[in-house]
Amino acid sequence: MAVLLVSFLVLMVLGCPIAFCLLCSGTFYFLANDMALIMVVQRLTEGANTFTLLAVPGFILAGNLMNSGEVTDRIFDFCGKLVGHITGGLGHANILASVVFAGMSGAAIADAGGLGAIELKAMHDAGYDDDFSLAVTGASSLVGPIIPPSVPAVVYGTVASVSIGRLFMAGAVPGAIMAIAMCTMVYIISKKRGYGKEEWCGFSALFHSFKRAFLSLLTVVVILGGILAGIFTPTEAAIIATFYAIFLGFFYRTLTLKKLLAALKEASETTCTVMMIVCGATIFCYILSFERFPQMVANLFLTYVDNKYLALLVINIFLVFVGMFMDSSPSIIILTPVFLPVVTAFGVDPVHFGIIMILNLMIGLLTPPVGMVLYVLSKVSSVPFERICKATVPFIIMFYIILQFITYIPQITLALPTWMYGA
Secondary structure (H helix, E strand, O other), X not given: OHHHHHHHHHHHHXXXXXXXHHHHHHXXXXXXXXXXXXXXXXXXXXXXXXXXXXXXXXXHHHHHHHHHOOHHHHHHHHHHXXXXXXXXXXXXXXXXXXXXXXXXXXXXXXXXXXXXXXXXXXXXXXXXXXXXXXXXXXXXXXXXXXXXXXXXXXXXXXXHOOOHHHXXXXXHHHHHHHHHHHHHHHHXXXXXXXXXXXXXOOHHHHHHHHHHHHHHHHHXXXXXXXXXXXXXXXXXXHHHHHHHHHHHHHHOXXXXXXXXXXXXXXXXXXXXXXXXXXXXXXXXXXXXXXXXHXXXXXXXHHHHOOOHHHHHHHHHHHHHXXXXXXXHHHHHHHHHHHHXXXXXXXXXXXXXXXXXXXXXXXHHOXXXXXXXXXXXXXXXHOOXXXXXXXXXXXXXXXXXXXXXXXXXXXXXXXXXXXXXXXX
């Protein structure tokens, strides 16, 4: 275990990509214990050989195609017409568009990198400060992995053997709460800074914008409606979303063959990165299980912590720290087997804990020093990383407050899946 953990930390400090940190530290462990290296290959393939994980490249590609085919432009235009007349209008449109896009891609990076570029340009042209625009765009992108469908929920459901349909529904109410809280903060800040609002476009223009965006908005109905009606699984929904995105792009005549190939290339690169991390984390997770590390942690908790609420507080603090440095996928794969036995021993529902873990790690995407969304926004806007970090602080504080409510009031996450699927 010392070889595993020390080599992993050293490689991380040296700036090695997280996938190679996991893979190399696992390989060092096998070498140190004179174990056959063929086991490394076996665990690598086992990590990727899961039908459910096919949903990950599906949703990633669907999100890229929506951006490449300019489908997101129509969504943002409709959202702007719908809520633009409220104080801080484009900030509200930014959040609403991210909520709609969340029902298509389920990935924060796709939201920040694709839809985020559109939102930033519109807010800049309307006279909003770059800091405020970037903070709202970054914060709204975190809704994607919470509101169904959700790529992290697919990963967690696979590792924890939990119904992905339940996880999707469990994220709906917390996602809505996050969106409402963000809109409230945007309104307050806009009032304080004197940001204006768009002129009310009238019902005729609103209806015209709705017609332009109707087929795009229908994507959410197709994906979630099909899953809830039992017509197809979340994995199949990802593939259907991909083909529907291609159909929309060619139907609107905005998706050329060149753009399609570029979207496929970008999705392939992202998928390869994610799956390498998943495979490396599977090896790491196997070693922890082999060393009975989850049982040790569970026994430690049960010995020194005799209160469910205190246990959740300690786990939240730990996940916050991990989320600042590690991506969500390896964190979920490695830490779920460690903490799930602990929380279930205290009577915490695995679905509820899944949303707690995902929200913790998503906030990490907006938190330095390794916040991926911050780097994406910096690249898209050419605004320094440090300046974006400072602008996002109020939203990060707000998300942590929401996290406490979600952690200690399980009905927020469990009411909807219980109503839809039964106890």
